[in-house]
Amino acid sequence: MERLSYDYLKKNNPDQLKNNADLPVKVLQIGEGNFMRGFLDWMIEHMNRQGLFNGSVAALQPTPHGRKIPDLHAQDNAYTVQLRGRLDGRTIDRADLVTAISTSINPYEEWEKAVAVARAPGLEVLTSNTTEAGIVYQEEDWNRDAAPLSFPGKTTQLLYERYTAFDGDPDKGLVLLPCELVERNGDVLKDIVLRKIEDWSLSGDFRKWVTEHNEFCQTLVDRIVTGYPAGIEEYQEKLGYEDRLLTVAEPYHLFVIEGGERARRVLPLEDAGLNAVFGPVEDYAELKIRLLNAPHTMMFAPAFLYGVDTVYEAMQNPDIRAFVEGAMDHAIKPVLPYDKEEKDRFARDVLERFDNPYQRHMLTDLGQNGMQKFGTRVQPIWEKWDSRDPANQYFTLALAALLVYYQPQEKGQEKVQGYALGRDMLLRDSEEKVNKMYDLWRRHERQELSTAALVEECTDDSVHAPLVGEYIDALLENGAVSVLQQFHIDAKEEIQ
Ligand SMILES: NC(=O)c1ccc[n+]([C@@H]2O[C@H](COP(=O)([O-])OP(=O)(O)OC[C@H]3O[C@@H](n4cnc5c(N)ncnc54)[C@H](O)[C@@H]3O)[C@@H](O)[C@H]2O)c1
Numbered sequence: 444m445e446r447l448s449y450d451y452l453k454k455n456n457p458d459q460l461k462n463n464a465d466l467p468v469k470v471l472q473i474g475e476g477n478f479m480r481g482f483l484d485w486m487i488e489h490m491n492r493q494g495l496f497n498g499s500v501a502a503l504q505p506t507p508h509g510r511k512i513p514d515l516h517a518q519d520n521a522y523t524v525q526l527r528g529r530l531d532g533r534t535i536d537r538a539d540l541v542t543a544i545s546t547s548i549n550p551y552e553e554w555e556k557a558v559a560v561a562r563a564p565g566l567e568v569l570t571s572n573t574t575e576a577g578i579v580y581q582e583e584d585w586n587r588d589a590a591p592l593s594f595p596g597k598t599t600q601l602l603y604e605r606y607t608a609f610d611g612d613p614d615k616g617l618v619l620l621p622c623e624l625v626e627r628n629g630d631v632l633k634d635i636v637l638r639k640i641e642d643w644s645l646s647g648d649f650r651k652w653v654t655e656h657n658e659f660c661q662t663l664v665d666r667i668v669t670g671y672p673a674g675i676e677e678y679q680e681k682l683g684y685e686d687r688l689l690t691v692a693e694p695y696h697l698f699v700i701e702g703g704e705r706a707r708r709v710l711p712l713e714d715a716g717l718n719a720v721f722g723p724v725e726d727y728a729e730l731k732i733r734l735l736n737a738p739h740t741m742m743f744a745p746a747f748l749y750g751v752d753t754v755y756e757a758m759q760n761p762d763i764r765a766f767v768e769g770a771m772d773h774a775i776k777p778v779l780p781y782d783k784e785e786k787d788r789f790a791r792d793v794l795e796r797f798d799n800p801y802q803r804h805m806l807t808d809l810g811q812n813g814m815q816k817f818g819t820r821v822q823p824i825w826e827k828w829d830s831r832d833p834a835n836q837y838f839t840l841a842l843a844a845l846l847v848y849y850q851p852q853e854k855g856q857e858k859v860q861g862y863a864l865g866r867d868m869l870l871r872d873s874e875e876k877v878n879k880m881y882d883l884w885r886r887h888e889r890q891e892l893s894t895a896a897l898v899e900e901c902t903d904d905s906v907h908a909p910l911v912g913e914y915i916d917a918l919l920e921n922g923a924v925s926v927l928q929q930f931h932i933d934a935k936e937e938i939q
């Protein structure tokens with residue numbers, strides 16, 4: 444089967460390239476992961492096809508470990524987004540070809556190409572998605588000839604190149620749209636960029652240009668993008684070409700951008716019929732992170748240890764479903780500051796999205812950087828409860844299952860082998876987390892560390908370690924099926 448490329452399209456579907464090939468770069472995107480390809484790049488494609496944007500994307504690999512750039516090059520940056528699921532009462536199963544990316548760059552090998560994009564007159568937007576792990580401050584040396592390691596470092600250096608190229612022209616500032624799922628992500632990025640300007644002793648005029656003529660927007664993104672699917676042959680058979688970047692996503696999408704008129708003018712998303720809101724992210728963020736992402740983070744470990752692999756399978760299991768719905772109804776909704784009706788409607792829609800039979804959303808993908816996500820997405824809701832309330836049990840069990848799940852069988856980084864309750868998995872987390880959990884579990888095995896002490900070593904004071912330890916021991920001794928079944932029975936009697 445022939446691989447997707449511009450040559451393939453010219454031969455077989457030239458109309459697909461008519462409006463899109465050779466559009467000038469308007470967006471510099473740090474991050475080339477599934478989400479960005481299935482979300483913002485897909486949106487840019489839609490705007491381009493309607494003649495509303497007329498610009499393309501330069502995608503930059505954010506870390507030295509990326510693997511997507513060779514595939515992007517091999518396919519002339521073209522790929523397919525397969526939308527699968529229900530929207531507004533209709534079933535959608537549609538392949539959208541995306542040619543919005545015109546250049547993809549490994550900045551560790553060709554930094555000068557990234558600099559050329561930053562210096563392009565028509566550039567309007569700098570966007571990113573580097574996971575929560577990427578939008579952090581990191582100390583690094585100034586070297587104008589090479590890519591800084593961190594994403595904010597690259598952002599600072601590329602803004603500096605732009606500032607220098609146009610002599611501080613106020614009209615050449617950018618709209619910055621970080622898409623990481625971090626509260627007030629625009630402010631977070633701006634603060635780190637300003638810190639880097641200090642670190643690198645860049646001029647006060649540059650600092651002024653950054654703050655006065657660049658707009659750091661807060662954003663909230665929402666779309667379940669499950670990425671490259673199992674059973675790719677079935678998709679390729681229908682498409683007629685091989686696509687190693689094919690990305691599966693649900694049809695639902697929401698992009699909230701808290702920015703001024705400029706962001707709205709630059710990105711006419713609403714005119715293109717896309718579900719975008721230009722307004723305060725707070726109106727959406729808490730609902731989405733606490734009622735969608737937090738249940739994901741609370742469910743993945745109990746469900747995986749129970750023996751299922753995907754969100755859909757988990758939701759079809761009565762014990763796991765009871766845990767997830769119970770957590771949403773009894774542990775999350777009561778402490779969220781929204782109208783009851785709004786919370787109920789949002790939770791109902793989320794359950795419908797989790798019930799999407801067309802998506803294979805792998806629980807192990809939800810588990811990537813799981814400990815960090817528990818801290819940012821779940822812990823803040825847990826902390827709102829009095830420690831004697833029965834609602835605590837949902838969080839206690841979720842944390843216990845998470846720690847049982849996190850048993851690396853080797854030290855290392857990026858992807859290491861894990862094993863828990865008879866199941867193998869790949870753990871993807873920072874080297875520091877992996878090595879720490881490895882050491883803690885080995886000490887626990889040698890009985891040098893009690894279970895409660897293990898919990899204490901990886902949580903803060905707000906967590907009642909002995910209770911979490913009891914659930915861990917129950918999971919280790921009786922397995923997740925027994926624990927979740929018992930939880931289901933107890934919850935019916937005690938909590939609901
Ligand atoms: N997949 C979804 O459904 C979805 C939906 C909404 C938001 N998101 C957000 O998108 C992020 C990425 O998800 P994805 O599905 O694209 O995953 P992915 O694995 O396909 O992409 C992850 C991207 O983050 C980069 N990255 C990872 N660690 C980094 C670090 N330490 N520094 C800089 N860059 C780093 C990778 O290089 C890659 O570009 C998630 O963390 C989440 O915040 C995902």
Ligand SMILES: O=P(O)(O)OC[C@@H](O)[C@@H](O)[C@H](O)[C@H](O)CO
Nearest residue numbers: 664665666667668736739809811
């Ligand atoms: O993408 P992550 O790994 O940060 O989080 C896992 C999921 O909760 C997340 O991808 C959701 O599906 C998404 O946030 C929906 O908009």
